[in-house]
Amino acid sequence: MSDETHDDGVLTRELVRFFDRMSAHFPGHVMQRVLEPDGRIRYSYVSPGLSTLGLDRDAIMAETASAQSWVHPDDAGRWRAALLTSAQILETLDEEVRVIGDDGRVRWIRSIGNPRRVASGAVVWDGIALDVSEKREALDALRLAKMEADAAEAGKARVIAAVGTMLEEVLGELRQAARRTGAEAGFQNALDRLSNARRALGQGAVALDGLETAEPPPGRLSGLSERQRGVLALLAEARSNREIAAALGISEGTVKLHVAAVLKQLGAANRTEAAIIARDRIKLS
Structure with missing residues (x-):
């Protein structure tokens, strides 16, 4: 033995x-x-x-x-x-x-x-x-953010397609009206629809901009993990990645993953915007 x-x-x-x-x-x-x-x-x-x-x-x-x-x-x-x-x-x-x-x-x-x-x-x-919990949380948050981004892109495509279809219909009516004499009513109807299409296009543009700039709904805030909320709290204090890593006892590389996930989840363009959202919308402990 x-x-x-x-x-x-x-x-x-x-x-x-x-x-x-x-x-x-x-x-x-x-x-x-x-x-x-x-x-x-x-x-x-x-x-x-x-x-x-x-x-x-x-x-x-x-x-x-x-x-x-x-x-x-x-x-x-x-x-x-x-x-x-x-x-x-x-x-x-x-x-x-x-x-x-x-x-x-x-x-x-x-x-x-x-x-x-x-x-x-x-x-x-x-x-x-x-x-490997932190790594998994960060990856899951990034996957969720990607799914939401894909859904937003799909929403944009639907708005553009709907407006395009409406404009095509309007142009068709205009062509028909132009071929007919004494078709003032049809011509006016086409113009009305064109006006509606223009308004829809304007609303669509606002909606598209809103997909990029609107504040995140509460669901996105609640979707943050406990670790990510801690990272966000320190972002609100204008801490650097090195300072966040030291405060939470994790590596700077892990902090970068969490910051990227937080920005995606909140729809924030940068750390400053995320910090503003944290101060305005989240009660941080």
Whole structure:
């Protein structure tokens, strides 16, 4: 039997203590997951960093058959399938899923582990799990902003098409009226419709401008995540990306993603406009 692991590939107590010390210097948490031949999944080791996800490390390590009930129901099937596929072909598991902490908060994690088959027939993953919630929130906000922008573009196209159709009809009536003598009524009707079309075109132009410049409806404000509201609050104080990063304990790159998502969500052209909206429309805590 190895002095580093038991014959089932599981860490010894000495290595558990060693990894506890080492994992304190790394983001996320490290773990050792075991898929037994009978299909049971258990965790022979998880580092203390698991507490940042709102999960109880000791309770998880004490389970002989983990139900993995912390995995979000919408992701549970995909997660189980990824585990079984990794175990079958013995290739790296790299999956992002949502977990629900004991505090009820939902977080995104990226779980990465290299599988190996041990003498008992079990498959053991030695791996890490990283909290990628901020990245996911930023990407989701950008996707939502893109969908809204696409919808706005489609609305513009519909307005232009409707006005174009009306003008074509008016021109048709004008042509017919011009061919007829004594068709004053028809000619006047065409002129009336042309006038209506001109008014509609003016209203359409206003509507199109409004799609770009109107203040965001309350729905867009409520669509901001907690982190994005924090970024917006600091934007309202004219903080730089570096100052926001320092205040929130995140990287400048992550701040840039959040700022871009906030601008898209609010329909703001720049940071100054977003700051004005924050001061005027949002009660920031």
